[in-house]
Amino acid sequence: MREKIMGLREAVALIKDGDTVAIGGHTLRRHPMALIHEIIRQGRRDLQLQGWNNGIDMDMLIGAGCAASVETSYIGISAFGLALNFRRACERDGLKVIEHSETTGLDMFRATVMGMSFFPTKTPLGSDLMRVNEHLTEIACPFTGEPFAAVRAARPDVAIIHAHTADRYGNVQLDAQRWNDQSADVLIAKAARTTVASVEQIVSDEEVYRNSALTVLPRKFVAAVVEAPYGAHPCACDARYDYDLEETGKYYEASKSKGSFKAYLDTRVRGVADHMEYLERIGIERLMRLTRTRVAR
Amino acid sequence: MSANRGEGAPNGVTRQEIMAVAAAREIRNGEVAFIGTGLPMVAAYLAKATHAPDTVLVFESGIVGAKPKELATGVGDLRLLVGCVKSTGLYYALSLLQGGFIDIGFLGAAEVDQYGNLNSTSIGDYQRPTVRLPGSGGANDIGSLAQRLVIMVPHEPRRLVPRVQYLTTPGFLDGPGARERAGLRGEGPTRVITDLAVLDFDPASKRMRLATVHPGVTVEAVEARTGFALLRAPTIGETPPPSAEEVRLLRERIDPEGIYIGQKA
Numbered sequence: 001m002r003e004k005i006m007g008l009r010e011a012v013a014l015i016k017d018g019d020t021v022a023i024g025g026h027t028l029r030r031h032p033m034a035l036i037h038e039i040i041r042q043g044r045r046d047l048q049l050q051g052w053n054n055g056i057d058m059d060m061l062i063g064a065g066c067a068a069s070v071e072t073s074y075i076g077i078s079a080f081g082l083a084l085n086f087r088r089a090c091e092r093d094g095l096k097v098i099e100h101s102e103t104t105g106l107d108m109f110r111a112t113v114m115g116m117s118f119f120p121t122k123t124p125l126g127s128d129l130m131r132v133n134e135h136l137t138e139i140a141c142p143f144t145g146e147p148f149a150a151v152r153a154a155r156p157d158v159a160i161i162h163a164h165t166a167d168r169y170g171n172v173q174l175d176a177q178r179w180n181d182q183s184a185d186v187l188i189a190k191a192a193r194t195t196v197a198s199v200e201q202i203v204s205d206e207e208v209y210r211n212s213a214l215t216v217l218p219r220k221f222v223a224a225v226v227e228a229p230y231g232a233h234p235c236a237c238d239a240r241y242d243y244d245l246e247e248t249g250k251y252y253e254a255s256k257s258k259g260s261f262k263a264y265l266d267t268r269v270r271g272v273a274d275h276m277e278y279l280e281r282i283g284i285e286r287l288m289r290l291t292r293t294r295v296a297r
Numbered sequence: 298m299s300a301n302r303g304e305g306a307p308n309g310v311t312r313q314e315i316m317a318v319a320a321a322r323e324i325r326n327g328e329v330a331f332i333g334t335g336l337p338m339v340a341a342y343l344a345k346a347t348h349a350p351d352t353v354l355v356f357e358s359g360i361v362g363a364k365p366k367e368l369a370t371g372v373g374d375l376r377l378l379v380g381c382v383k384s385t386g387l388y389y390a391l392s393l394l395q396g397g398f399i400d401i402g403f404l405g406a407a408e409v410d411q412y413g414n415l416n417s418t419s420i421g422d423y424q425r426p427t428v429r430l431p432g433s434g435g436a437n438d439i440g441s442l443a444q445r446l447v448i449m450v451p452h453e454p455r456r457l458v459p460r461v462q463y464l465t466t467p468g469f470l471d472g473p474g475a476r477e478r479a480g481l482r483g484e485g486p487t488r489v490i491t492d493l494a495v496l497d498f499d500p501a502s503k504r505m506r507l508a509t510v511h512p513g514v515t516v517e518a519v520e521a522r523t524g525f526a527l528l529r530a531p532t533i534g535e536t537p538p539p540s541a542e543e544v545r546l547l548r549e550r551i552d553p554e555g556i557y558i559g560q561k562a
Contacts, residue, residue, distance in 0.1 A: 026358060026372075026373040026387070027371040027372060027373045028370065028371050028373065029358070029371065029373035029374075030373075052387070053387075053434060053435075072432070073432055073433045073434050073435070073437075074431050074432045074433065074434035075431055075432065076431035076432075076434075078334075078370055078371045079334070079370050079371070082429075082430065082431060083431065086429065087428070087429045090419075090425075090426055090429035091425070091426055091427065091428070091429055094424060094425050097429075097432075099418060099432050099433060099465075100433070101433050101435070101436075101437035101438045101441075102357065102387070102391055102433070102434060102435045102437075102438050103388075103391045103394070103395065103438050106387060106388050106391065110388070121395065122395055122441060122442060122480065122481065122482060123394075123395070123437055123438045123441045123442060124437060124441070125441065125467075125479045125480045125481055126441075126464075126467045126470050126475070126476065126479030126480075126481055127437055127441070127464050127465060127466065127467050128418070128423070128463050128464040128465065129433065129437060129465070132423050146480055147479065147480030148480065177378075177384075182359060182385050182386025182387065182388050182389045183359075183386040183387065184386070184387045184388070186386075187388070236373070236374070236375065238375055239375060242375075243370060243374075245370070
């Protein structure tokens with residue numbers, strides 16, 4: 001069997017300028033930040049970003065000049081407020097935004113995963129989402145005539161997700177505590193031509209067999225696995241570590257102007273050789289604190 | 298809602314506390330409630346701690362039947378997992394909405410119009426907005442498909458507008474029968490709770506009307522802070538004030554740091 005463990009640099013090189021890149025995670029939770037930092041370091045441009053619910057992940061790529069368009073239901077920095085790079089790009093540069101509801105943002109991936117060219121849903125009917133999103137159109141149920149919205153299937157070039165564990169062959173697992181095969185990440189990864197998964201930890205083959213019910217993505221769906229501990233930081237990673245609200249606050253402050261955001265990227269991303277150096281800059285004391293304050297044990 | 302933080306209403310109760318209590322009272326015991334962050338989360342915890350202990354809380358991250366001990370920063374927060382009966386994923390939670398299993402949902406917005414339509418996407422032209430907001434998130438899903446929707450906003454003329462500049466989330470669209478014609482499910486918005494009043498919708502015209510004013514607030518003050526001609530219910534009463542026990546629960550147990558309910562007056 002082909003082994004799929006790659007370094008961060010090699011895995012991100014699978015992404016080309018202009019690609020459609022779908023991003024996993026949810027609000028301030030489990031976005032693949034180590035992969036996103038590396039995309040910025042490699043200077044990818046004109047990416048067409050897709051997701052269903054996004055935050056610092058997309059905002060950072062937009063602020064770093066990597067994005068040509070975004071397609072999602074939401075970009076915000078949770079309790080801090082609006083995503084300011086996103087806001088600036090829309091207001092000053094007319095960034096193209098294809099707006100979804102959360103349901104249609106999932107359905108575009110679900111359609112592809114189920115081998116359908118569209119998926120029927122109710123949510124966006126009657127709203128301006130139907131007007132501004134060219135991937136939504138109204139249809140009638142062939143049996144009852146009832147109106148539905150059809151969501152066009154999305155086939156991203158690349159999906160990037162962050163999960164808890166994987167083996168060397170690319171079988172990706174989520175911990176039992178927050179396991180779910182109904183996670184959006186699973187749909188996003190299965191819908192893409194190429195999926196790059198960063199994980200907290202590479203585990204043995206035996207570990208996967210012993211807990212095979214925790215596998216959310218069998219290896220067929222995964223092209224590359226990158227070991228990136230704390231790879232979602234400053235987002236939370238389920239039961240493994242909590243949000244870093246101190247770092248998120250620093251990010252939010254920095255994103256108030258283009259100049260201060262560039263300085264933030266220089267310190268945290270562009271001027272950092274790799275993920276390990278990033279973690280060193282955050283510091284062991286803070287990382288341990290985030291791990292200790294994890295909740296719901 | 299930070300603009301109102303710390304502004305005391307009569308008897309030392311904050312405006313946020315009045316809103317949270319009024320929202321909690323909208324939840325009937327045993328209902329399934331779809332909950333986001335902020336004041337709705339506070340309201341739902343309060344309902345469970347008082348008149349509606351059997352309420353089933355659902356969070357969009359796929360957490361069902363939670364009994365959280367702490368407030369959360371976001372709906373993906375693991376703190377919400379505490380005491381839950383099912384931990385699953387997003388499309389399980391969103392399918393509960395589409396399947397018609399959610400009795401009540403709560404939403405805020407940058408703009409609310411007289412038909413209860415909500416804007417949380419953009420001010421100005423969509424392609425080149427003057428203010429770009431985060432977007433629908435789960436708002437459109439909740440407004441389109443929950444059986445009842447409760448809207449919670451600060452009472453400001455720029456927020457309560459004749460017509461939303463962008464319709465992110467359907468209320469009654471352009472009037473009676475419009476939701477049904479569009480193919481939407483659920484009753485639509487049933488209440489609007491602000492820091493000045495509780496509003497509902499006239500059954501015939503589906504336009505917003507004043508139902509009760511909060512203690513110490515006049516009808517004229519509410520109308521002056523509304524950006525359209527507000528209808529009046531046949532009788533306009535006073536919103537029942539929070540009880541001492543409700544205030545104690547909010548301050549001591551649910552939001553002891555005053556994150557959402559504002560400073561203790």
